[in-house]
Amino acid sequence: MQHPCVILVKPTLSQNIGSVARAMNNFGLTELRLVAPKVDWLNDEARALSAGADSLLENAKVFETFPEAIADLQYLYATTARPRDLNKSVMAPKEIMGPIVERAQNNTAQGLVFGNEKWGLENEDIALCDVIISIPLNPHFSSINLAQSLIIVGYEYFQTTLMGTPSSTQTLEEPASRGDLEGFFLHLEDELMMSGYLRPPHKIPVMVRTLRNLFTRAELSTQEVRSLRGVVSSLVNPNGIYSRRPKRDRLKKIEEKNDN
């Protein structure tokens, strides 16, 4: 059984990372990934709050970007409030945990994603996740912190693993890894830059997010990603009439331009 990893995106408080490690340990989760952490996750404060889960902190994997952190994963769950401008299904922990445990039993590589203490997750990151996990809270007082969210999600996960294993409705095909999916996205976006679809520049981030979001929602298999890449290649190069085209990375250039 492959338990989901926990991914903290840009965490800013070392005591929260420590508390997260403690709760992970309580609920049998063992792999921690940190994306661009803003603090030392191995300082005294983090270690004290981990209450003995030091090795989990020491073995944390660190990545510079979210896409790098998820490249080898097949399913991703974003724990966050519902974003206003993303068309993505939102589920309570109790609703989604059955499928998560089932996939863990099938050794599917999964990640539970938590955002930064202040801003939560950014929409670009949420767009790469399959499902939004939203914890039902008192509507008049719905402030909940990172460690608290993890306690609840971890608790539900562990309780569900303890239940009788549900009958499996496993998918027929191998789910695509996030690296494969990212490869398809870059391929598509690159072609759409070339074709003039992605413009004007200030609208590119939203257009890209919309496409990434809808394809992510489809939970594509490795074979389907391959098919889609074939579709894109064929549409831009009908009947292979052009010889091998040079590599392009115009999207990156435009993004850099936007950042400046």
Place this chain on the structure above:
Amino acid sequence: MQHPCVILVKPTLSQNIGSVARAMNNFGLTELRLVAPKVDWLNDEARALSAGADSLLENAKVFETFPEAIADLQYLYATTARPRDLNKSVMAPKEIMGPIVERAQNNTAQGLVFGNEKWGLENEDIALCDVIISIPLNPHFSSINLAQSLIIVGYEYFQTTLMGTPSSTQTLEEPASRGDLEGFFLHLEDELMMSGYLRPPHKIPVMVRTLRNLFTRAELSTQEVRSLRGVVSSLVNPNGIYSRRPKRDRLKKIEEKNDN
């Protein structure tokens, strides 16, 4: 509906009392009782960690002894590890929450009891409770603190009060009609016939089904279908350099050929 009160017996850390108040607020619990607190529950630390639940702290009722604190209550649940020498039923939060919510709906006066951070509850106090609530944890790492226990018990209580209310998995955007979807499929397949992707003829039905299947699974919105049509148009006609192309229906012709 009378929600259970929360009773902290001899709490020793003000930040824990603050965190408890915050979690109570998150899960709709409003009455806090303190038995012989060892700290100031209204200091800055407690207030800061209550994250806005100050009034709950200010309205806390204080008692000298546990029997005084529970005198008006009808059912008591002790959240603690199982004591060795007491014959008392032990239940997981998920097992006991149904009856607790039912009693709350009947306005039964109930109390959720939590012990001191260091020693938990004493057997004399547990003996006065009806049921022991024990949170299932990783047997190799079962250290859990007061606030964490309360988050889990409070969470289960609130979720159980919400049951029967519909889940929130609806999508934000207007789902595409099947007509819109079919229009996109025909558009895409037509272009893929033109580009030479759909071949050889005997494989076309499977290739078409693969693509239709993956896009259907994404549960596209009307706007997303429009975006995808824009993508296809742009890829086959970069920058709109071709004038309006003639209508094509090659796929139909191939299908007719296959049927014969």
